[in-house]
Amino acid sequence: DRAMGGPTSHIHSGIVQAREFDDPQGLLEKTEYLLREWVNIFHSPSASRDPTKAFSVFVHQMNVHGILKTDDLITRFFRLSTQMCVDLCYRALADQNSSTPVLVRTKCFHTLDAFVRLIALLVKHSGDASNNATKVNLLNKVLGIVAGVLLQDHEVHLTEFQQLPYHRIFIILFLELNTPEPVLEVINFQVLTAFCHTLHILRPSHAPAFAYAWLELVSHRVFIGRMLAITPQQKGWGMYAQLLIDLFKFLAPFLRNAELSKPVALFYKGTLRVLLVLLHDFPEFLCDYHYSFCDVIPPNCIQMRNLILSAFPRNMRLPDPFTPNLKVDMLQEINHAPRVLSNIASLIQPASFKKDLDNYLKARAPVTFLSELRGHLQVSHEPGLRYNIKLMNALVLYVGTQAIAHIRSKTLQPNMTTIAHSAHMDIFQNLAVDLDTEGRYLFLNAIANQLRYPNSHTHYFSCTLLYLFAEANSEAIQEQITRVLLERLIVNRPHPWGLLITFIELIKNPIYKFWNHEFVHCAPEIEKLFESVARSCMVQKAQ
Amino acid sequence: GVAPLGPAPLQREHQFQLQMLEAAYYHLPHPSDSEKLRAYLPRNPYPLPHYYPQQTLIPHSDTVEFFQRLATESLFFVFYYMEGTKAQYLAAKALKKQSWRFHTKYMMWFQRHEEPKVINEEFEQGTYIYFDYEKWGQRKKEGFTFEYKYLEDRDLN
Numbered sequence: 022d023r024a025m026g027g028p029t030s031h032i033h034s035g036i037v038q039a040r041e042f043d044d045p046q047g048l049l050e051k052t053e054y055l056l057r058e059w060v061n062i063f064h065s066p067s068a069s070r071d072p073t074k075a076f077s078v079f080v081h082q083m084n085v086h087g088i089l090k091t092d093d094l095i096t097r098f099f100r101l102s103t104q105m106c107v108d109l110c111y112r113a114l115a116d117q118n119s120s121t122p123v124l125v126r127t128k129c130f131h132t133l134d135a136f137v138r139l140i141a142l143l144v145k146h147s148g149d150a151s152n153n154a155t156k157v158n159l160l161n162k163v164l165g166i167v168a169g170v171l172l173q174d175h176e177v178h179l180t181e182f183q184q185l186p187y188h189r190i191f192i193i194l195f196l197e198l199n200t201p202e203p204v205l206e207v208i209n210f211q212v213l214t215a216f217c218h219t220l221h222i223l224r225p226s227h228a229p230a231f232a233y234a235w236l237e238l239v240s241h242r243v244f245i246g247r248m249l250a251i252t253p254q255q256k257g258w259g260m261y262a263q264l265l266i267d268l269f270k271f272l273a274p275f276l277r278n279a280e281l282s283k284p285v286a287l288f289y290k291g292t293l294r295v296l297l298v299l300l301h302d303f304p305e306f307l308c309d310y311h312y313s314f315c316d317v318i319p320p321n322c323i324q325m326r327n328l329i330l331s332a333f334p335r336n337m338r339l340p341d342p343f344t345p346n347l348k349v350d351m352l353q354e355i356n357h358a359p360r361v362l363s364n365i366a367s368l369i370q371p372a373s374f375k376k377d378l379d380n381y382l383k384a385r386a387p388v389t390f391l392s393e394l395r396g397h398l399q400v401s402h403e404p405g406l407r408y409n410i411k412l413m414n415a416l417v418l419y420v421g422t423q424a425i426a427h428i429r430s431k432t433l434q435p436n437m438t439t440i441a442h443s444a445h446m447d448i449f450q451n452l453a454v455d456l457d458t459e460g461r462y463l464f465l466n467a468i469a470n471q472l473r474y475p476n477s478h479t480h481y482f483s484c485t486l487l488y489l490f491a492e493a494n495s496e497a498i499q500e501q502i503t504r505v506l507l508e509r510l511i512v513n514r515p516h517p518w519g520l521l522i523t524f525i526e527l528i529k530n531p532i533y534k535f536w537n538h539e540f541v542h543c544a545p546e547i548e549k550l551f552e553s554v555a556r557s558c559m560v561q562k563a564q
Numbered sequence: 565g566v567a568p569l570g571p572a573p574l575q576r577e578h579q580f581q582l583q584m585l586e587a588a589y590y591h592l593p594h595p596s597d598s599e600k601l602r603a604y605l606p607r608n609p610y611p612l613p614h615y616y617p618q619q620t621l622i623p624h625s626d627t628v629e630f631f632q633r634l635a636t637e638s639l640f641f642v643f644y645y646m647e648g649t650k651a652q653y654l655a656a657k658a659l660k661k662q663s664w665r666f667h668t669k670y671m672m673w674f675q676r677h678e679e680p681k682v683i684n685e686e687f688e689q690g691t692y693i694y695f696d697y698e699k700w701g702q703r704k705k706e707g708f709t710f711e712y713k714y715l716e717d718r719d720l721n
Contacts, residue, residue, distance in 0.1 A: 100568060114591075123606045126594060130601045180587030192598040226577075229584035234593050241598060274578045278571040284589035285582070320569060405569040457570065 029218050031158050035165020036222070037095050039103075039174060046096070052101040056136065057418065058082060063135035075141050092518050099140070099163050103170045103190070106136050107325060109188040128184075132190045133306040141197040145204055157211040160198070164219040167191070175228050188234035191216070192241060200246060213247055224267035224543040232271070232288060239264050240295040249303045262310040267299075268292060268374040277319040296328040300515070307332035308474070313364045313471045316414055324512045328469070331515035333474030340475075342521040349483070349522060350436060354475035358425070365422070368415035378416075382423055391451040398460065408463050417467035420445050420477075423483050435481045440488060453489050453498050461498065463504040472519030479519035488525055490533060500540040503527070508555065528555055602644040626650060631658035636702075640673065640714050647687035664695075670696065674710060687711045 059079055062068050068075035083089050088098045110129045117125055121350050140163050148155030171187045198205055198212045205212070220239060225232035236242065249259035271294060275285045299307055307314070307329050314329050333339060337354065340347055351353065369375045374397050381390040398416070400409045422447035425435055433439045440446060450465045471482040486502060493499045506524045510516055528535045528551075535541065574582065596607045612618060612719055631654045642655035656666070664673040664712065673695045680690035691706045 034598065122594070123596075123608055126596055127601065127606065130596075134601060159611075175584075180583070180584065182588070183589065183591050185591070188593055188597050192602075196600075225585075226581060230582040230588040230591075232585055233588055234597075236594050237598055271581070274572070275582065277569070278574075280571070282586060284586045286587065287589065344578055404570050462569075 031161035032165035032168065032213035032215070032222065035096070035162045035167075036172065037089060039100055039166050039169020041100070043099075044097055044101070045094075048097055049101055050057060051088065051100050053105060054088060055079075055083060055088065055098075056102050056132075059139050060132050060135040063138055064131070072241040076146070079139075080146075096162060096166065099166050100170065102136055103140075103167050105303070106132055106190070107170060107174060107186045111183060114183055114185065118185050130189065134193055137190055137193045137197060140194055144198070145202075150204065151439035153208050153211070156204075157208055157215065160212065161215050163220075164215055166468065168219050168222055171223060171231065172228060173499050175230055178230075180230070182491055184231050184234035186552070186562060187231065188237065190217070191238055195241075196243060197240075200242060209247075210252060213252065213257055214260065216244075217248075217264065218256075220264055221267060224264075226267070226332065229271075233291075236268065236291050236295070239268065239293070240298070241559070245302075248304055249299075249536075255306075258306055258309065261306070261384070262313060262362075265295075265310075265314055266317055268295075269314060273317060273319050277323075279321060279529075293325065293328070296325065300328050300332055304332035305334050308334060309325050309362050311470075311473070312361050312365070312418065316363075318410055320410070322468050323509055327509060327512065327515055327517060330470065330473050330517040330520070338520050342518060343526060347522075349475070350434070352475050355477055355480040356420070356434075357476055358475070359476040359478055365415050365419045369419055370410065370412070381448070382420070382427075382444045385447065391447060392455075394451060395446065395455050395460070398456075404459070407457075408460050410463055413460075413463050414467045414470070417449075417464065418471065420448050421468075421471065421478065421481055421485070425477055435477070435484060437484050437488060440484050441479065446485075446488070449485060449489060450492065454494060458497075458501070461501055462505070465502055469505050469509060469520065472523055473517050474517065479522075482518055483523040487526060487533070489529060496538060496540060499538060503535075503538075503540065507550075507554070511550070524554075529559060600648055603647070626654070628654055628657050628661070631655055632661060634658065636662070636664075636695075643673075644697050647662065665710070667694075667710065667714050669714045670694075670715050674708075677704060680710075686713075 062075050062079055065075070080089070085099075088094050109132050113120075113125050120128075122477065144156050144163070146161045147159045167187060167190055171194070172378045175182050177383075193517050195212075195216055199209070220235065223231055223235060225235055227504075228235070236531065245261075248261040270294075272285075272289060276289065281289060296307075311329050311332070315326055315564075318326050318329075340352065369378065377390055381387075398413055399405055424440065424443065424519065427440050428435050431439075443538065449468075453461060456464055465486070468482050468486050471478045472486075473479050490499050490502045493502075506527065509520055510524060527533050541551055587609040592625050594607070595609065596602070599607075631651075632643075634642075634655075636659070639655040643659070646652045646655075656685065656717050659666075659673055662675075664675045668671055672690045675694070677693050680688040683690040687709050690707045691704065691707045692710065693702055693703070693704055696703050
């Protein structure tokens, strides 16, 4: 932790200090006395008339008791105060039976809100008016201490853990530090950074009993607004994306098994709501980070992924996929590459494999590269866990973007003809043929994840999927392509534009002889399903 | 459910996470946890019959136009009992539009009952109607001096 520089070092030292118990004699009593004093001052009528005076009176008291003498004592003061607030909440909540829930909470908030105001005032007034570093360091330290107390409480209480005090401290402190005041506005970005680091440390996989409160914090309207809208130059986007990745990673093992207990289902529902808000208000954000998000969402979470893949820039008008004779090739947008904020090339590991891949793309040789490809992707023999999904995703997108660049370098445009007979297509065709069902499913999913709004990737991968269907040497491949597309369309809306375009082309264009395939007629319910999809796609069934 | 890759047994750490999440389900956050303390009107969620309006807010009820349609007494109630909320701000705005003026010393709203008898730089004097929040009703005061230094005259934008 020492090696960590910058703001996180203060958070981490706070977390470490939250576990120290060798306090100087009498400090506990002093802290208790001072905290009680402050709670009284905070709620007194005189404080609401003149908050500045009330605060300076209290700071004087802290000085008299020697708390402000050293950083170490201040740190201990905050730790002891946090623990006292937490203890008070545990006692109040244990007393539920003899009191109404509203009263219990009011009692907790009474002390917590006073403590939060004290933190906010100390942060605002620490150092000189212009000394921002001192203020930010203190904030990081306090957040670290609260996080440290939380983690320890979590270890001790386990299933009896109460999220309330921490949830309240974090959200009210966040709101206090985001009020429109010049002194706070200059440090706003550091404040956001501090909270994001803290929330990342307290992510659900680390503090699962805090997960619901964590999700409320991450999805709080003021928090989302600051992270994604108010902060200029999208400087908060990366940090916010990290928190969503934390969220998806936590959910993944439970969603993968598709057996959701009530608590998981509730958490999942909350996640969907956050995604809906983001899709509605910040679609560009979901566009930019779609790759990293899809990388951590299990393949079976179709709707969750569709929410992300359906996002498109607000200034864009998408042509209705059901327009008869829609010429995708004629759309201006398909010449533009979408923004992908992950370094795909660096995800292709090990470096020797990346080197061989680049060599093959350049020379279209040696053929042994193709036969060894599967070995690089397969990591175990356990069904369901055979493949390195992240490597598969990176490989597919990397080869695709290289293919687009390669076609463009010949001053051509990607289409059904230009994408064929190249090193890139060799790789895709080899994967389609050589992989087993599980591997092919993941491979086709990696392709389908690029079928989004009109852009060069959507167009290239749409052509690629259709080409793989047309050139398939077995019905099994065609059945699986159909499956991957269909399973993304039979769920409730939204459906990504590129996905619809691709599927409509497949069932509409006679060259694919879609309706002649056996798997279309394998079962009456499947046949009915296709007919209803065809009807909803408003095309004449090709006989 | 659908699990194309088949179920994967949960690892030990995931079993622990699940157990903790399931425990947390019984200590869920309350809507009030992330709101400023409501001293007079705390949230008190209760299951309502389905035929009652479930949505707390009817559409566009967060506009000045909506607040102007409310009774004056409702505006006073919002002003005194919903401190620090957007509703309080909108109530104050609606009251101002109806020529009520806030007296920062008495913390009460005043409205001219007639043209003031005296108007100068410092104050105006005459008969006013005011709202007494302790007796909870409108009162009339004759010969009252409204000193402008107590006039709350910030532009509410």
